[in-house]
Amino acid sequence: MKNIEKLGKETNREYALRVIRENIVNLELAPGSMISEQDIANELDLSRTPVHEAMQELSSTKIIEILPQRGSHVSLIDMALVDEAVFVRATIESAITQMACKQATEKDIQDLEENVTLQQFYYEKNNLDKIMELDDAFHEMMYKITNKMQCHYMVKLMSIHNDRIRELHLHSSNPERIIKEHKEILEAIKNRDCDAAKKALDKHLSRKLTQEDEIKKKYPQYFA
Numbered sequence: 620m621k622n623i624e625k626l627g628k629e630t631n632r633e634y635a636l637r638v639i640r641e642n643i644v645n646l647e648l649a650p651g652s653m654i655s656e657q658d659i660a661n662e663l664d665l666s667r668t669p670v671h672e673a674m675q676e677l678s679s680t681k682i683i684e685i686l687p688q689r690g691s692h693v694s695l696i697d698m699a700l701v702d703e704a705v706f707v708r709a710t711i712e713s714a715i716t717q718m719a720c721k722q723a724t725e726k727d728i729q730d731l732e733e734n735v736t737l738q739q740f741y742y743e744k745n746n747l748d749k750i751m752e753l754d755d756a757f758h759e760m761m762y763k764i765t766n767k768m769q770c771h772y773m774v775k776l777m778s779i780h781n782d783r784i785r786e787l788h789l790h791s792s793n794p795e796r797i798i799k800e801h802k803e804i805l806e807a808i809k810n811r812d813c814d815a816a817k818k819a820l821d822k823h824l825s826r827k828l829t830q831e832d833e834i835k836k837k838y839p840q841y842f843a
């Protein structure tokens with residue numbers, strides 16, 4: 620498991636949740652793998668309680684299955700849960716992007732522009748992990764602009780099912796299209812064209828993963 624530095628503002632539970640989540644998304648904790656609360660607690664230098672709380676929260680989204688007396692394992696990728704996660708995110712984020720289009724300050728727009736510029740920079744450097752991080756940050760900005768961070772927390776927790784597919788897809792396709800779609804959303808916001816921003820966001824989130832079958836063939840052990 621990849622260790623991640625704790626942020627100063629994080630509680631132990633939040634830290635454990637973030638580390639476990641990120642390791643599931645980046646497949647360091649692969650679908651189907653067994654995980655131990657005690658091992659994670661030891662690795663993060665935490666007591667077992669915050670790790671247990673984080674595992675319980677993740678199990679509520681069905682990304683972790685807790686087996687009585689046997690431990691826990693990371694759930695296999697279930698495309699029904701992926702589809703549901705995409706539906707929830709698209710429904711909420713579509714409305715939030717329209718709101719952000721109306722509420723964004725010049726500073727907000729500058730921050731979005733800087734994010735997209737960095738996406739392009741890391742694309743040219745072929746740094747896919749950084750592109751994924753910036754992709755997440757771009758969308759999080761919409762929630763910050765509209766002061767809807769509780770919505771973001773809920774969506775992010777459920778989106779973990781789709782995030783594993785995004786990770787696999789990013790490493791098997793050209794991310795240039797993702798950056799192009801972010802530019803379209805940004806341009807609509809800059810123009811205060813809220814309908815265009817919503818339309819661009821809807822296209823961005825609802826596009827089908829054309830390489831889904833190829834991913835399944837490459838990683839059959841990851842799928843339910």
